[in-house]
Amino acid sequence: AQSVTQLDSQVPVFEEAPVELRCNYSSSVSVYLFWYVQYPNQGLQLLLKYLSGSTLVESINGFEAEFNKSQTSFHLRKPSVHISDTAEYFCAVSERNNDMRFGAGTRLTVKP
């Protein structure tokens, strides 16, 4: 079965700095990959997803993630973060047509 490892439980950064949240997955078959965001006291929201095709996918608020099959990774990046990006970020993997499994999450804290 598929599994996800998020390598950093907490990432503190200063505003306008770049950030990378790391995610590695394990699966024996082709997968779909997702990043979800959970803002304080809110539910999980889909940030971006990789299904097939271009290995670089982008969100509407400036995040991007790159699927690397050889390294089984799907790291999330943003070149310049804002205070409003402070949230918990979850990486998730789904084997085709199966349920989704989540990592333990990375708490991103953006400091002024």
Place this chain on the structure above:
Amino acid sequence: DTGVSQDPRHKITKRGQNVTFRCDPISEHNRLYWYRQTLGQGPEFLTYFQNEAQLEKSRLLSDRFSAERPKGSFSTLEIQRTEQGDSAMYLCASSITGKDGYTFGSGTRLTVV
């Protein structure tokens, strides 16, 4: 459509009591999922339905847990003889195909005292 609705938002119960949660998915979504999330952890898969058929259950879903989706629309999750370890946020999500990503509800926070 108002998204995925879960009821109640909060539930406090005494150990040993039974509780039932309800989830109303987005109407055109035929897949429905239940997850459990504890503090500092990611959502853990419990079970999922395609229409009214329960297709997969996690080992986390002990025999005290049961889920139903009788007409392929709303779903219920019942926990019998609750234990303190059942305290968590119970999340429901729905999707059309799975690869479109899931839409999550706001969750039901269960506290067992």
